[in-house]
Amino acid sequence: MSGRSDVLVLGGGPGGYAAALYGAAAGRSVTLVEEARVGGTCLHRGCIPAKELLQTAEVLRTVRAAAAFGIGVDTPTLDLAVSVARKQQVVDRLTKGLEQLLAGRSVTVVPGRGEVVDAAAHRVRVGDETLEGDALILATGSAPRALPGLPFDGVRVLSSDHVLDRAAVPESAVIIGGGAIGCEFASFLADVGSRVTVLEALPGILPGVDPEAAAIVGRLFKRRKVSVHTGVTVQGGVVTDSGVEVTYSDGASTTVVAAEVVVVSVGRFPRSAGIGLEGSGVGIDGRGYVEVDGRMRTAVPGVYAVGDLVPTPALAHVAFAEAIVAIKEICGEEPDPIDYSRVPWGIYCHPEVAFCGPTEEAARAAGHDVVTSVHRFAGNSRAQIMGEADGLVKIVASADGVILGVHIVGPWATELLGPGYLAVNWEATVGDLASLIQPHPTLGELFGESVLALTGRALHG
Helix, strand or coil: CCCEEEEEECCCEEEEEEEHHHHHHCCCCCEECCCCCCCCHHHHCHHHHHHHHHHHHHHHHHCCHHHCCCCCCCCCCCCCHHHHHHHHHHHHHHHHHHHHHHEEECCEECCEEEEEECCCCCCCEEEEEEEEEEEEEEECCCEEEEEEEECCCCCCCCCCHHHHCCCCCCCEEEECCCCCCHHHHHHHHHCCCEEEEECCCCCCCCCCHHHHHHHHHHHHHHHHEEEEEHHHCCEEEEECCCCCCEEEEECCCEEEEECCCCCCCCCCCECCCCCCCCCCCCCCCCCCCECCCCCCECCCCCCCCCHHHHHHCHHHHHHHHHHHHHHHHCCCCCCCCCCHHHCCCEECCCEEEEEEECCCCHHHHHCCCCEEEEEEHHHCHHHHCCHHHHEEEEEEEEECCHHHHHHHEEEEEEHHCCCHHHHHHHHHCCCCHHHHCCCCCCCCCCHHHHHHCCCCCCCEE
């Protein structure tokens, strides 16, 4: 049995299903191959389930703080199994909706593990079936990276996948890696009652985040009794009957920390092996990423790659954008390459962090004559009303007023980034935005205040 379509997509995660949906919307016939249910890491083992658990943590924090608002409640308790079940219900509803959306656009979904058998012919085998496309899009995603000598067992040594399915709160946890995912898990576990230790090899947590924003997260972690150790190297771990003992060094001394579980959060690796790319002509770099140009084209004509499979920011919304670029190229529309230096980032720990564009240090290193404006949520009326007054908005601009970067840490930061993202990507100037009216009282008006301050005439700051 065989089938041919205009576009053949291998992998049904954000990059794959976005390519299928956008290709179908462009009038192309599309076949999508997926070994599990469509949705990929983001929907089933990443963004969505993690944020559901973080929402549970937010509700728990809110209830614990109810007395400050004059609301009397009994001491709140958490049944994590209920939250995990709710998480799965959310995931299942979204997955069903996605399946219906694909069906509604006449995308043919072929279940099973696909393997490229002839890249030049855009041919993929799924079991006994051979599929072909006028174009082939590779979107097989990524998987959690383990540490040498500390393999995942799902009981004591956990990947992000394992954490999302645990129905009981561990008494203690060591998190190896203080990046975005590590800090989200540290925030969640601390809120639900674990004693948390974070080990990060770099000088600070949240690498790539503006140092002022990262410092606020670190300070609030300390307030919540999260123990953070930066500039340390994990030398090994031993699984015991009661947990895990992790050995780390700061260069001067060696320390052993014991915990019920260890969460390894040191990044992910692309799933490029075992899908038939060896000897196919598709370029793969030393880290396993598929090599593409600005229009997502591989070295083989008509073969594209998107999402976590390529060496770009591992974000679902970036995968969406890459899928659109690939389909536009297939349609002959000559799309502009994505400017990865200006994509939006969101980190959902407490407090949240969101940013786009360069940090102040990066902008200076790029040769810009930089001016900045920083306004803190402590002076924002809505933040005070909410009882969430920690954090800031920082705008990085060139001396001639062009907004280069926007960095937010604080309540609902990920929801507040939109205006800043537009400003950076439209290369708006301070003058363009300063006269615009911001609604009051809102968290978002802090962005307007920060812009206004760069004109030399601030209101509240």
